Amino acid sequence: MAETKNDLANRTPRTTSRMKRKDLTGWLIMLPTLLLFAFFVWEPLVESIRLSLYTAKGIRLEKFVGFSNYMKVLKHPDFLAAFSNTFVYILWSLIIGFLVPIIIAVLITETTHFRSFFRVGVYFPNIMPGLATVLMWGFFFRPGNTGVLNILLDKIGVAPQIWLTNPKWTIPLIVLAMTWKGAGSTALIYMAGISNINPELYEAATIDGAGILSRMRYITVPSIFSLGKTLLILQIISVFQIIYEPLVMTNGGPNNASISIMQLVYNYAFRDYNYPMAAALSVMMSIVLIILSGLYFKITASKEN
Structure with a gap:
């Protein structure tokens, strides 16, 4: 049992390194989709929340009015x-x-x-x-x-x-x-x-x-x-x-x-x-x-x- 624990301890840094590389690869693959999602969904949503708290002339904000x-x-x-x-x-x-x-x-x-x-x-x-x-x-x-x-x-x-x-x-x-x-x-x-x-x-x-x-x-x-x-x-x-x-x-x-x-x-x-x-x-x-x-x-x- 002791040898098994030692083997696992020796293998842990390598396994962790491989998992980190896989995670990094996965995030890099998803990055374009996440950027597009943020640009076309979250950014308009945040701007809508901001616009809803102001008066505006057209889409130009003028005065903060809260709710x-x-x-x-x-x-x-x-x-x-x-x-x-x-x-x-x-x-x-x-x-x-x-x-x-x-x-x-x-x-x-x-x-x-x-x-x-x-x-x-x-x-x-x-x-x-x-x-x-x-x-x-x-x-x-x-x-x-x-x-x-x-x-x-x-x-x-x-x-x-x-x-x-x-x-x-x-x-x-x-x-x-x-x-x-x-x-x-x-x-x-x-x-x-x-x-x-x-x-x-x-x-x-x-x-x-x-x-x-x-x-x-x-x-x-x-x-x-x-x-x-x-x-x-x-x-x-x-x-x-x-x-x-x-x-x-x-x-x-x-x-x-x-x-x-x-x-x-x-x-x-x-x-x-x-x-x-x-x-x-x-x-x-x-x-x-x-x-x-x-x-x-x-x-x-x-x-x-």
């Missing part, structure tokens, strides 16, 4: 509407956007023929540019006799509807367009999770006479439950950053019925040219997203454990 811009944001008449609408977006995204990919993944997994064709079909909307998708759905839900949906409904004798100009339907319809765009890629992730389930479980359930609903309830859903928690947090983070869908389809209307937090940041910066208030709201959103990201990493770590 005055944050108070102006909280007291702004559009903030409450944007804040509440963001949670309405989250609610509808859970009702529509969270369940639809799971249903698609289960149906395609249970399909015997043309499975690859259906996989390509559900993923196809993801390859379309986001702005083109939003414009397409805007034409589809256009009110009056020129909207595609109203033209189709007119064929069966239904009067034209106002759709996106109806405050009750604006957010659900925007979420529907978002779901059509992104459900395919999420469904593929669920399908990958379902493919890891032991097929003998499905065979045994089928032999026992279990139908698709029973197999989904007792085998599929419990097996992808941890994956669903992770994707749920990612979806909430994504919905918090929604901007171009309401901006293009409704411009936040009617009467701020669909305005989002990120669109409010856009309005402060590029409509009102009030960059300090835009920076203040951006910092507030960053804090919320950091908290949600921390929750995501905690859930992911517990899943791995």
Whole structure:
């Protein structure tokens, strides 16, 4: 035992030296990425925090005002509407956007023929540019006799509807367009999770006479439950950053019925040219997203454990 300890003592300096060289090599490899990340992420974030504490003429800082811009944001008449609408977006995204990919993944997994064709079909909307998708759905839900949906409904004798100009339907319809765009890629992730389930479980359930609903309830859903928690947090983070869908389809209307937090940041910066208030709201959103990201990493770590 004594000789072993001596050998380890003799080898320690060499091992430590090799480990230091490996660490140095690893840091040198990561250095360009770290520099780019710091320049494009951390530096703008720090500058946004700094800008939010001043008054400014354009982007030129003038006077330090502390948290005055944050108070102006909280007291702004559009903030409450944007804040509440963001949670309405989250609610509808859970009702529509969270369940639809799971249903698609289960149906395609249970399909015997043309499975690859259906996989390509559900993923196809993801390859379309986001702005083109939003414009397409805007034409589809256009009110009056020129909207595609109203033209189709007119064929069966239904009067034209106002759709996106109806405050009750604006957010659900925007979420529907978002779901059509992104459900395919999420469904593929669920399908990958379902493919890891032991097929003998499905065979045994089928032999026992279990139908698709029973197999989904007792085998599929419990097996992808941890994956669903992770994707749920990612979806909430994504919905918090929604901007171009309401901006293009409704411009936040009617009467701020669909305005989002990120669109409010856009309005402060590029409509009102009030960059300090835009920076203040951006910092507030960053804090919320950091908290949600921390929750995501905690859930992911517990899943791995």
